[in-house]
Amino acid sequence: MSDKWRMFAAIDLTEEIRERIRMTQQLLENAGWKCRWVPEHRMHMTVRFYGDLNEETVRNLQEELRPRLAAQPAFELRVSRVGAFPGVNRPRTLWLGIDDYFEQLGKLRKAVDDASSAAGIEPEPGPYRPHLTVGRLSHDFKVDEEDAIDAFQEFGAYEPLFWVPDQVNLVRSQFGRGGVQYTVIEEFPLGEPAGTVSDGDDTIYAPPKLPTLLDFLDNTDPPEDEAERPVFAIEADEPEDAPDSSDDESDNESEGERSA
Numbered sequence: 001m002s003d004k005w006r007m008f009a010a011i012d013l014t015e016e017i018r019e020r021i022r023m024t025q026q027l028l029e030n031a032g033w034k035c036r037w038v039p040e041h042r043m044h045m046t047v048r049f050y051g052d053l054n055e056e057t058v059r060n061l062q063e064e065l066r067p068r069l070a071a072q073p074a075f076e077l078r079v080s081r082v083g084a085f086p087g088v089n090r091p092r093t094l095w096l097g098i099d100d101y102f103e104q105l106g107k108l109r110k111a112v113d114d115a116s117s118a119a120g121i122e123p124e125p126g127p128y129r130p131h132l133t134v135g136r137l138s139h140d141f142k143v144d145e146e147d148a149i150d151a152f153q154e155f156g157a158y159e160p161l162f163w164v165p166d167q168v169n170l171v172r173s174q175f176g177r178g179g180v181q182y183t184v185i186e187e188f189p190l191g192e193p194a195g196t197v198s199d200g201d202d203t204i205y206a207p208p209k210l211p212t213l214l215d216f217l218d219n220t221d222p223p224e225d226e227a228e229r230p231v232f233a234i235e236a237d238e239p240e241d242a243p244d245s246s247d248d249e250s251d252n253e254s255e256g257e258r259s260a
Contacts, residue, residue: 003054004053005058005172007052007061007170008047008048008049008170008173009050009112009219010171011044011169012165012167013132013163013166014163017043017079017132017163020096020161021038021096021132021211024094024128025135028134033135033136033137033139034138035094035135035136035137036136037134037135038134041181041182042180042182043132044182045132045165047109047112047168048109048116049124050116050121052146053121056121057121061119062170062186063119063235064114064116065170065188065193067250068111068115069108069111069112069168070191072111072164072191073105074164074190074191075100075193075197076104076163076193076197076198077098077099077101077105077165078098078100078161078163079096079163080100082172083095083097083131084132093135094133094135094137095132098131100130119234119238125130133222156195158195162188162226164193165190165208166189167188167189168187169188170188171183171184171185172185172186200234210232215224227248
């Protein structure tokens with residue numbers, strides 16, 4: 001029981017959303033963004049990142065997750081925008097934003113957190129920020145606004161993608177010869193939707209309340225006062241060493257520096 005398993009809970013993506021991520025990566029790369037792009041086999045939406053757990057804790061977590069997630073109805077999300085963490089002056093993680101009109105994702109996260117606490121796992125620090133990671137910029141890369149504006153404008157013309165997740169996966173992350181590999185330990189089906197699907201009616205979704213990266217790139221004359229500049233992260237700027245909103249931190253480390 002001494003082995004540690006690097007674990008996270010995640011929602012899988014549809015092929016249409018994977019294609020949107022690939023398209024966004026290509027647009028940004030063509031615009032000169034130098035990133036470590038998330039490969040297709042690692043595309044997912046993190047619900048809860050755990051880090052290293054012993055095998056007994058993993059089994060306890062599975063037992064606690066089954067009834068709680070079965071009681072959560074499937075629900076609808078929308079992928080509709082692009083942005084970055086941690087803040088406007090030093091973008092590091094590029095993401096696609098998630099809209100949750102019916103506010104079911106927060107309830108799902110609470111069910112996962114309750115199961116985690118019952119399994120003896122400490123609460124995760126910081127707020128939960130649902131997003132789909134596209135890639136991570138190197139710390140020495142500076143955003144070239146003129147080269148990137150066209151790419152984001154083209155992305156902004158795409159129709160939003162509607163998506164109804166129907167299960168949560170408990171996933172183990174392992175580092176090996178081929179890089180980081182994900183293994184689904186268990187799939188937890190959600191219940192039947194309970195009035196939480198709009199049938200793709202885009203009109204019920206209000207525009208994002210906060211500016212996106214496109215807003216920043218279109219701003220040719222930003223305010224002199226840094227406090228008045230637009231922030232396109234979901235939360236205010238964080239310290240440089242703050243985690244990326246519960247995202248699987250195995251993506252944050254150089255694969256050559258990690259051990260299995």
